[in-house]
Amino acid sequence: MQIRGGNGITRFIFPGPPRPRSSSSSDDDDDDPSPHEGDATSYGVIYVNELARRAMVDEKKPRFPAGSVIVREKLAQEADAAPQVLVVMVKREQGFNLKAKDWEFLTIDGQLSKVEHREKTGSCRDCHNSQKDRDFVFRSYLTEEMRGKQK
Numbered sequence: 001m002q003i004r005g006g007n008g009i010t011r012f013i014f015p016g017p018p019r020p021r022s023s024s025s026s027d028d029d030d031d032d033p034s035p036h037e038g039d040a041t042s043y044g045v046i047y048v049n050e051l052a053r054r055a056m057v058d059e060k061k062p063r064f065p066a067g068s069v070i071v072r073e074k075l076a077q078e079a080d081a082a083p084q085v086l087v088v089m090v091k092r093e094q095g096f097n098l099k100a101k102d103w104e105f106l107t108i109d110g111q112l113s114k115v116e117h118r119e120k121t122g123s124c125r126d127c128h129n130s131q132k133d134r135d136f137v138f139r140s141y142l143t144e145e146m147r148g149k150q151k
């Protein structure tokens with residue numbers, strides 16, 4: 001998969017969500033519930049293509065059109081050139097995925113060399129299902145100002 005910059009791409013960057021300190025003494029990260037939620041110091045960068053922009057930014061109850069692509073990079077540092085991992089949601093044609101409003105969920109390695117995982121159901125969908133009234137998209141990184149203008 002190729003990710004093009006430039007025209008029509010909208011980008012958001014925000015600090016990753018703080019992660020509560022584990023109560024256990026183990027430092028094991030294996031049970032991290034989300035592939036992209038990081039520790040308190042990681043950064044998220046979200047990109048949306050032109051087709052997805054309106055739903056992402058302007059719509060109170062978004063309905064992303066087929067062809068929408070949302071990419072979330074996880075960066076260890078704000079200025080890092082290479083992400084640690086990318087997660088992607090692609091809105092496919094109507095009927096593609098009845099369980100998640102036609103979204104496909106992908107995980108891509110930080111070198112952009114391979115799609116590590118793609119799914120219609122599973123852990124991505126299960127967690128994003130809490131946003132099913134908003135087309136499975138969290139948008140928690142939008143600013144208050146952006147939200148205030150949504151229709």
Ligand code: HEC
Binds near residue numbers: 036087105136
């Ligand atoms: C445990 C819950 C959880 C799981 C599992 C999860 N996500 Fe997310 N995802 C979130 C939250 C919360 C956000 C918004 C905050 C953020 O990005 O840090 C988000 C944001 C995103 C975004 C940006 C669009 C949006 O919803 O705002 C994409 C794309 C995404 N996730 C893809 C995936 C993919 C692909 C998977 C599976 C490989 C996945 N997610 C698994 C919770 C989850």
